Amino acid sequence: MWSFALKRAGTTAVTLVAASVMIFAFIHVVPGDPIYVLLGDTATPDQIDALRHQLGLDQPIILQYLTWAGHVLEGDLGRSIFFQAPVTSVIADGAETSILLATMTMIWVALIGVPVGVIAAVRHGTWLDQGLSGAAMLMASIPTFWVGLYLILIFAARLGWFPSSGYPSIFEGGVINLRYLVLPSLALAAPNAALILRLTRASMLDVSREDYVRTARAKGIRPWQVVRRHILRNALLAVVSAFGFTFAALLSEAVVTETVFALPGIGRLVVQSILRRDYPVIQGVILVIVVAYLLINLLVDLSYRVLDPRVELQ
């Protein structure tokens, strides 16, 4: 157990260093300059030089990296050039939206994708299976912004059940503010639930051909008990890692949905910061996303340890 933890911490550290170097290098290769974004076209060369010096952008890039990395180790991600605020607080605002949105989405995905996938597998080859699989294919093919717009049209504009855009923090307005995330999370859940559905179905069918499922049937237990006790858990082993990666992707890649619903999430923060050449924010957000991926990866591995006794932590 301890050697596993050490090894894991070691690889995580190496990954983080490598990722941070790449982030830093790529950003500075991208053409454009935050100074012009901040000062506009009318700035004098003196003003530009002064600001460049103030932000430390006149130093060699290696030195910039080391300064930045040093501060990161102290928990300081620097200040946003655009917001004139600490990067940590800028990210924290976006992270609240993204984490809640991703969590709510994954709840839909789990509630819809897994049970419906199981039903499709148990009834495989029937019209029900074909209908469900067809519907899943459709959901996976429709772009999320289109689903999002129709959800707004029906449930916000027509019926008025849910707000159509924005997200005020639950720390200010209470848990009731989660209603702002219902429609966007449903829009995001559609294609992801469809993928989990198909994965669950395929995995169930694979497992149901295993010898030990035949052993279970031979015992004389009822068909649904065979499914529940023998097929389901083994089938879900394959689905767990898809869950992890879907969640991680939702944290950082929900740009389109965040834009449609005007949500202050991480995905939109990254895109806007890139357009603004807000280097500290870009570096900080991407670093946080890398850490999130690594953590989720770790959680997936740990969950395998719980779900599959053959997996030893080494």
Added chain:
Amino acid sequence: MLTVRDLTVSSGSATEPVDIVAGVSFGVAKGEILGLVGESGCGKSMTSLAIMGLLPQPGPRVRAGRVELDGRDVTQLQPWQRVEAGHGRMAMIFQEPMTSLNPVRRIGDQIVEAVRVHDDVSAAAARARELLELVRMPDPEMQLAAYPHQLSGGQRQRVMIAIALACRPQVLIADEPTTALDVTIQVQILGLLRELCGRLEMAILFITHDMGVIAQLADRVAVMYAGRIVETAAVDAVFGSPRHHYTRGLMDCMPSRNAGARRLPTVSGQPPAPGTIRAGCVFAPRCGAAREQCHVMTLSRVEVSRGHEVLCAFPLNGGEPA
């Protein structure tokens, strides 16, 4: 105890069925081991799965025939349906002990699950331990908490037997249960089955491709070829004087200690694929003694001596053609 009559298992469509097992009949008595022997692909596994109600779905199905367990019709019933109907005392063990146990559940749970189908819940754990003792599992208390991957192949096959015995079976079907095991373990498992057969008064249908195993274990033999049983007799009778040319061929293929470095004979040719079988004797194309009429005539089973049946128009006599 187990009676199978004209069992026919077919794949293909309802209008154009392809018979994988064509009219197989045999019986196994209490305390008796019937060895069902044949080459791979001859339909012996299909026969056992059809009897057990475990044919893969979608896949081949029982088209005709009847399976009786202790006089009661259990044809086409899946194991859980047999349990519902109160004829649940038939069990099966399989060829691959390595993959036949659920990898994510403890041995104890998997045995208890089988016990609970038949017995009340409270005593199930104690019964699971008893069953492990019955199959001579070393250190049964500890093995109950183990996972399948922590056990050897032989141990896993013992667990499979324990699971099978949970229903106090009147009939046990063993489909090549030792083929995947080391020779020394094979001997132990065969000994165990022999002993349990007598002690628990079971009827065992033992499926194998290995004439050597048959000689060691079985009381009677049914030799299967291309979906048909071509010869049925007591083991001594078959090994003493086989009456079917195919059985004779199989026995000539067995290496014997005295044979030295002599090249082993083989039965030349390939068994016919299901669906390619036309009129006449199915073995005629490979049979050294086939006559012209063998390719066209319809065969019926002949009782050449008491309890010795053969599906051949010109059976061997004392190992020589009649």
